Amino acid sequence: MAGKEKPMELQNQASYRNLQRREEAEHSSPKSAELLRKLRIMEANQQDKLANIMEALGKFGPFQRRLVALTFIPNILAVVFMYADLFVSGEQKAYCNTSWILDVGPNLSMAEQLNLTLPRYKNGSFMTCRMFLPVTWDLDSIIKFGLNYTQPCSQGFVYPESKTRSIINEFDLVCGEDFSPEAAQSMFMTGLLTGALIFGFIGDKLGRYPCILLSNLGIIIFGFGTSFVTSINQYLFFRFGLSHSLVGHAISSMALTVEWVVGEHRAHSIILSQSFYSLGLMFLSGLGYTFPHWRLVFVFGTAPVLFLVSFIWILPESPRWLLVKGKVEEAKQELLSAAERNKRTIPLPLLDKLQVPGKKVANASILDFYSNSQLRKVTLVMVIVWFTVGHSYSTLTLKMEAFGVKQQLIEIIPGMMGMPARLCGIFLFEHFGRKWSMAGALFQGSFMNLLIPFIPSDLKTTLLLLILVGQLSLSTSISMFFAYSAEILPTVLRATGLGLVTLAWASGIIVSLALMTWSPPYISNYIGYVSTILSLSLFYMLPETQNLPHVDILEHFSIYKRSRRSNKKLSKEILLAESKLYSEVNQEVIRNTLLNAMMEPEPDLFSSPVSSKEASTNNQEEGQALGRS
Template identity: 80%
Template sequence: MAGDDNPVELQSQPSYRNLQQHEAAEHPRSWSVELLLRRLRNIETNQCDKFANIMEALGKFGPFQRRLVALAFIPNLLAVVFMYADLFVAAEQKAYCNTSWILAVGPNLSVAEQLNLTLPRYSNGSFVTCRMFLPVTWDLDSIIKFGLNYTQSCSQGWIYPESKTRSVINEFDLVCGEEFSPEAVQSMFLTGLLTGALIFGFISDKVGRYPSILLSNVGIIIFGFGTAFVNSFHQYLFFRFGVSQSLVGHSISSMALTVEWLVGEHRAHAIILSQCFYSLGLMFLSGLAYSLPHWRLLFLLGTAPVLFLVSFIWILPESPRWLLVKGKVEEAKHVLRYAADKNKRTIPLSLLDKLQVPGKKVTNASILDFYSNSQLRKVTLAMGCVWFTVGHSYSTLTLKMRNFGVKQQMSEIIPGMMGMPARLCCIFLFEQFGRKWTMAGALFQGSFMNLLIPFIPSELKTTMMLLILIGQLSLAASISMFFAYSAELLPTILRTTGLGLLTLAWASGNMVSLALITWSPPSITNYIGCVSTILSLSLFYILPETKNQPHADILEHFSSHRRTFSSDLSKDDLLTETKLYGEVNEEVAKNTLLNAMMEPDPGLFSPPLKTKGETTSGQDA
């Protein structure tokens, strides 16, 4: 009976939606693992949507957020004083031996006459800087008539007749075998960045963004003012080490706080704009340094405005996302209501009442999760390689510029000032092409210029200088973009710890470049730069795009936010699934999955239900 068979055959192939409805009606506890995983991701996304709805009611970029971003701009403007101070307080000085012994027999001699009688000269007529004639007991007329012949090293210190300002060099006599080493000071500063990134990254994730920012401000005040009162060069290095720790602590903590208060395109815009203030700060520092007669005044006047930042204790809010992942729901509601009040908005109580901790035992997250969590480990290693390449390439380009005769000050100041338009262009590129591919393009351009320079003939110095400058601008812009991208990419519970690890990779790249250029042939530096660039560009494909994506707050959400389950189901199927399994809360879904892994339940993995026609047919067979 063919007419009776056709209806049965059609019923034996039900649609996906009808099958779900049949399963839910007849076997409410026999959900598949795939559906439960989808349900968990649906729950997690809904939790993010709740917070997004609250931020929508709060106002995406109202007066409160604008004030918060401004509070991040001001420290960046002042931080330049400490970042680039060595360029101005250790300017090159010509030192001559102190030969005041001759004043005992010729007290009326001018400085020029004194040097002419007591210092030997080079063949070109200039004075030798680190040698002097051996003192004698003759009278002045005999010295003038016969002259002095025997020389020795400086025994009574040095004088600096051509110097108009007091610097670290003539303060501590860093000359003649004890020369000031920019590489040593830069290495000490980078070491402070390494340790500070780890310490403050841990503190910020454990005790909060707000106390970490205040602690770093106190550190800047202590070590900034302390630098103005040091008595030796070793003390100067120690205080530079301390202030660099505080600077990086403030940078990553305030960056995390800004990102966690903003939504959408405002996150990246705020970070990139705040980085632009480094260029303005460099202009301010240049004018201030050249107008001051003493290097100690630079640190005194540069640190004094930081005292204003202590007022953050009254106006700086804690991150509501961080409060939530730490289980402090009531405190999160309080700061959200405070922000809404400043924006002259009202958050509905129905939204605030739905706010809850995003997961269980979230406070147990630690730096070890960067190893144990496969997705987090993969992303961190890829970004770490990229940050190492950026730091290595930028430092290499800067040192190459000095090799062409450009003074250390100009090799840092010129790219720093021109970095503002490059960073502003990043805002447009971020919105047009997304985070990942914009950064890949900037990294490729900067690194390519670094690798191209060795193949340019040495006679074309202007061309090489132009290539170096283009590479520096590209890499300076990529640093700002990487900060914004990394802050969006990392989960809230470990955001500053991750930023600290990535800053460590960037500082390591700088230190490796500095060491290789100083102690090894140039080919080794170029080889490492080439390898790291190829590796970094090849790893970009595993990094997710974060443009217009929600934040991952805890590790449980980190992997699920990197993919979307809407590709598995159509919109109608997803709506049906939500209706059918809406009663399955997060706890039930997790317990069901746990039981399935410990003791498999045939019902949990049961095949699709058979229709009545299929059952009858099987029995007849």
């Protein structure tokens, strides 16, 4: 009897020690939260049947490489349309048209005509916006007595020193009707604002494929249409429509790429495609300096867009979007077509398991960005960060312009150097993860912006170098933020979410343009200080997405959730999540992993140690109890 009581007493002591360890594990909330996060990731992986098919399809085969390559050409052409104003609105010195004097002196040269009919400044140069009042005298009288009374230009303008035809001398945008590049850029960015919302909604409602086709059609219509406008108002309208189409293509192609490419290739593909903006600037520079007429720049800049018509035959639809919308059979056809292109075979059992994610077809709207607490928090932080990036980059650009640098060089030099800077984002993502790589790039770019006001203005070279470094850092952060935003947003709202963050980015640029143009510079600096501090302080709220599975519906968005529940509820949730996984994953492996991770026996200096055999027995008994529960 005593022999039986002693083993029973040892067993009770071991159970008591295990219970103590369990209670200690319950009070270790950070560790428990991490375990819960891992369980959620494992559960998401088990539910994502499409991930297994993608593995069989090939992570980055010929099909995926062709898909990524198809995004290069639109990105190259997008830069042509975004920065075309730099080459078609060059400065032109205008003089009043005084051809009235040719009626009395038809053989006068242009120099003689201007000398007789235009007043001069004190330095001897001709006035650009005033002319002498026309008279009915003969030529000899005009030469002998000269003209005295002046008036504003009344018969248009001439541009004797101009060798090219631009929108300035085409529409006489001088002398009170000056063309403002800032206003034109604001109009373009306003188009991005509305286009981001419209095409974001279309991309999630109708699909990535029709959205890309619709945006390509808009690029062709508004791109070629810009070449035939007859007024500056028509020119701005077509630029506005063109920005709609460009942002629609950018959002939809980004979502399509992310949903077809898996693993580490997701972010790499987006960053690589955006690196080709530098080639677009080179192409635009060649057009601007080759063709003497601004209309030819748009004609030949839009001509390669005709290749995009072929997208109607070669572009696939996203299988993830099709599954979210309940179109399982169409998704299977797209996957089989991709497998044929990759020369791979998808096992039929995998295709048979393909089903709609979740319990039913997902229905979502833009209101879910408010109603879903986790999505609302992440989106709000991303909106603040995107506003900061847009505001800081635009402010740096305008500060460089204040130093007298030519407007073309302001965009071309950072753009050319942007390719290696963006490619560095791939290295940062792989070695430091998404979250801290973005934080570092944003801090460096914003810090340069905040440091410049404290540098003496006579150190021009130092200031320009700081501006250039800040622009390159922010260019890198833009590419990384696009890749991160596309990764973290759920498939059901991915295009809409990309539209929202693009809207925030464009808003930052517009605010910077308005404040730097019509208010003292320190106001824009103060807004930059506040938004930068706020963005960096909220960065900890963004989850890390490296090596995480795709999120298709809002119910799966909880894998990014940081639990703040009480320790007791957290421990209970871990056990419930563990039991849900038993049907899909090896029960013994998960049970032992959880028990070992949560209990981690520490050396007790005041009690006798328990043998490894006894501890193993206790763990097995407790595991069986969990299984029965």
